[in-house]
Amino acid sequence: MKKLILILGDQLDLKGAALRGFDFKTDEVIMVESMHEAQYVWTHQAKIVLFLSAMRHFANNLKELSYPLSYIQNSPLSIIAVLKEKLVDKKFTHLICIEPGEWRLKQQIEELARDVSINLEMREDDHFYCSHHEFVKWAADKKELRLEYFYRLMRKTHHILVDSEGNPEGGQWNFDQDNRKPYPKKGPGILEDPILFEPDAITKDVIAFVKETYANHPGSLESFRWPVTRIQALEALHYFVEYRLRNFGVFQDAMWTDIPFGWHSILSSSMNLKLLNPREVIHAVLLAWKKYSLDLSTVEGFIRQILGWREFVRGMYYLDMPKMANDNYYDHQRPLPKWYWSGKTQMVCMKDTINQTLQYGYAHHIQRLMVTGNFALLAEILPSAVCDWYLAIYVDAIEWVELPNTAGMALFANGGRFTSKPYVASGAYIKRMSNYCGSCKYKTEIRFGETACPVTTLYWNFLIKHRNQFESSPRTRLMTANLNRISHEDQNSIKEHARYLLSHLDDL
Ligand SMILES: Cc1cc2nc3c(=O)[nH]c(=O)nc-3n(C[C@H](O)[C@H](O)[C@H](O)COP(=O)(O)OP(=O)(O)OC[C@H]3O[C@@H](n4cnc5c(N)ncnc54)[C@H](O)[C@@H]3O)c2cc1C
Ligand code: SF4
Known part of the structure; x- marks a missing residue:
């Protein structure tokens, strides 16, 4: 038996399942820095640095402990292509790894094992409490x-x-x-x-x-x-x-x-x-x-x-998975506004959250859920485009945790499979929980027109569009009760202003 142990960039634990039963006489560890992994979504520079630096430090730990290690730096090839070369060249009998936190990679490794007829042992990640x-x-x-x-x-x-x-x-x-x-x-x-x-x-x-x-x-x-x-x-x-x-x-x-x-x-x-x-x-x-x-x-x-x-x-x-990645309950199709990548928007809540994200690769939960996530849902953005942004831009983003939070929790893309209602809020929520609105040119209490807060307009527009859904659940009925207090004339103005906003998202 000659085993190749693959350790991925988010599996940096010496006590993890991958190294269990390692035979120093025959086995070898491989770690791959693949440029493809930094490019398949437009990854934040800080996330790339975090992964590469943590991998290199971990590789040094392995070397100090005398593990035979192939560390492939800056490869233009995919992880799978590098692995294939290695497996064929060195006549390994087994490939061992911990289950990847990304479905794509999991499938590719399984395919590779079939392709080169090697025994694959994909071990469950016992880092987690729940198997x-x-x-x-x-x-x-x-x-x-x-x-x-x-x-x-x-x-x-x-x-x-x-x-x-x-x-x-x-x-x-x-x-x-x-x-x-x-x-x-x-x-x-x-x-x-x-x-x-x-x-x-x-x-x-x-x-x-x-x-x-x-x-x-x-x-x-x-x-x-x-x-x-x-x-x-x-x-x-x-x-x-x-x-x-x-x-x-x-x-x-x-x-x-x-x-x-x-x-x-x-x-x-x-x-x-x-x-x-x-x-x-x-x-x-x-x-x-x-x-x-x-x-x-x-x-x-x-x-x-x-x-x-x-x-x-x-x-x-x-x-x-894999269904979760393609769920689109509301059939939203709009592209992500360009300012998600630059922070260049006049909405102070979005500007602040996106700018700190660009600076650190970090925003806290409510910023992700109720600022950038809420807006993306109200603005009817294609869920996969939003998910790619979250996966690219946060240093902690690995698909197993990013996708359910974004598609499932923030965007209701799976129709409420594990949430009881869509997390939507008007500008009033952001005003209550922050100081953003004080310095914003928009006003949360204005529902339509030039100075109306876009979050507020799009929130009411969303409720108007999905009135039946919101009315049918006791958890959201209060929201439509509030909507019913708005005159028909104002509801029409909200719809008209929302149409304008939705066709000018890049200009907000
Ligand atoms: C749209 C969206 C996308 C998200 N994407 C990610 C992601 O890619 N990676 C990620 O780790 N978290 C993600 N989260 C969850 C959460 O926002 C982050 O875990 C948290 O902001 C990380 O900051 P912190 O370590 O300071 O967390 P704290 O607020 O200090 O919370 C402590 C820890 O709890 C865990 N945690 C908290 N909330 C969640 C949650 N909803 N799901 C899973 N773990 C949670 C995290 O490990 C976190 O470190 C996302 C949330 C939303 C709404
Ligand atoms: S007024 Fe609206 S757009 Fe401006 S910061 Fe407040 S919630 Fe955001």
Whole structure:
């Protein structure tokens, strides 16, 4: 037996399933920097740097541990083409890898194995709490697939925030209601900045390479300070639980101009690259809860994101692919406005969210869901174009987590397979949760006309168009009740103005 172990750029865990049973006498590890992976969507420069730098640091760890490693730098070939050459040349009998977090690559590796007649062992990624088998079993007898019930099961199965009889800590499973406050009127006040890591020699090299090679790709590298090693990721976790967790809960939905990170953890890229394990994140949070007597609402709210949402969307991705990638419930077909890539729009909410995204490759959940996501849904943009943007532009974007969040949650492209209603809101929501509207030329309370907030106009237009759908559910009926208070004449003006906006999206 002679095994080739493939480690992908988001599988950087020495304890991961790929290296289990490694035979130092016969086996070999391969890692591939394929330029194709940076180009198949128009990837943010910071995301390319993060992946390449983290891979190179990980490769050094493997070498220090004496693993025989082929590290292919900057290959113009696809990962599959490089693998094929290697498999044929060196007469390996087995190809071993962890299941990729992207359906495309999973299919291609399976095809390659058939093509070159090699034994493929695609191991499940046990980084996650919930296996595919457990998720499929959970989903099998459910009429509705909802996060809340899955999350409760995860809490009970893993004995997290439950008492010995399986009841939730604090008598409630969910403290979401306590966690939706805007910042005070004067702003967030003094925020503990997240820890940032100065680029070392390896990262500087990669930055220089990316600046030259991917000069026309979106985003900036001037603020690149992401953790690229496990040690840095652990430091970032420690820093978050010590200094920032305490305010995470209450302000997790709040937005403010030029405040890109708020009290968020900024740990998604480290977890998604597998530099951090979700178990150690949750363990650290539980310890800090006791040590600093933190509010249960903050601790539960944070744990729900990881033990609940992160595991849930992964389960949904593998359950619903490849269909999920092509779902288009509303049959939206418009192209993505050009300013999604440049931030050059007059809408302050979109400008701020997109500009910080271009600067850091980061926006927090509510910015992604209720600013850029909400607008894309209201503006009837083709879901696959929106998904490509999210996949390209966020440093933490891997398809298993990006696609269900974008297509499923933000765009309702799968018709509510795992959400009870479309997440749509007018400018009034953005005004309540941020200071964006104060400096915007548009006014949220004006529904049509030159100074009307486009989010508001398109929101009412969306409700008018899909009135029957919104009226049929008790969860959304209040929205159409509000619509019914608007006169027919005004509804016609909204429709007319919306038609104008939709045909001039690039000019907003
Ligand atoms: C349209 C859209 C696209 C998204 N794309 C991605 C993506 O490509 N990659 C990604 O990791 N997250 C994605 N999310 C989820 C979420 O926005 C990010 O995980 C979060 O903003 C990352 O920042 P943070 O680490 O500071 O998270 P925090 O707010 O501090 O939350 C803690 C952790 O919880 C997890 N988490 C929180 N919400 C979610 C969620 N909805 N789904 C899965 N995990 C969650 C993340 O691992 C995160 O690090 C997306 C959300 C939306 C609405
Ligand atoms: S007025 Fe409308 S477009 Fe302007 S910032 Fe507020 S929500 Fe955004």
